[in-house]
Amino acid sequence: MPAVITKERRSQLMARIRSKDTVPELRVRRLIHSLGYRYRLHSKDLPGKPDIVFSRKRKLIFVHGCFWHCCKKAGCRKAHQSRSNEGYWGPKIESNVERDRKCIRSLRRIGWKVLVIWECETADEERLAIRITKFLGPIRS
Ligand SMILES: [Zn+2]
Secondary structure, three states, rough: OOOOOOOHHHHHHHHHHHHHHHHHHHHHHHHHHEEEOEEEOOOOOOOOOOOOEEOOOOEEEEEEEEOOOOOOOOHHHHHHHHHHHHHHHHHHHHHHHHHHHHHHHHHOOOOOOEEEHHHHOOOOOHHHHHHHHHOOOOOOO
C-alpha cells in the first residue's frame, strides 16, 4: 500500500528539502562532487570535526556560517548582524571563533592543509569552483 500524503504535507516536505539544499555546506559539497572530487564527511577523529575531508590528499575544508563563526569579510551582512548582537550572542560566537582557531592550528600542525569557505562566499559558484580546484589540485593525487 502506498503511503498517502496530503497535498499540504507534500508541499511542507518539499519546502523543507529545498531549504535544506540551500544550506551553504550542501551547496559546497554538491559543487565539489560535480567537480569530480570524492570526500569523507564530518571526520570525528579530527579536531573540530571538519566538514569535508580528503584523506589521501591530507586536505580538508570547513564551511563556516558567517553569523556563528563571525565572518570578517568586507560587506558580509550576516557577520554584521553578529557584531551588532554582541551582548547576547557575543560569548557564544567568541568561543566558536576561539575553537575554530585552535582546531585549525592543530590540524595544520599534524600536516593537514585547511581551507575555510565562508557562507557568503558560496553565492558565486564559479569563483568558488576555481578556489576549490586550486586548493585541491588534480582529482587523482
Ligand atoms: Zn560572510
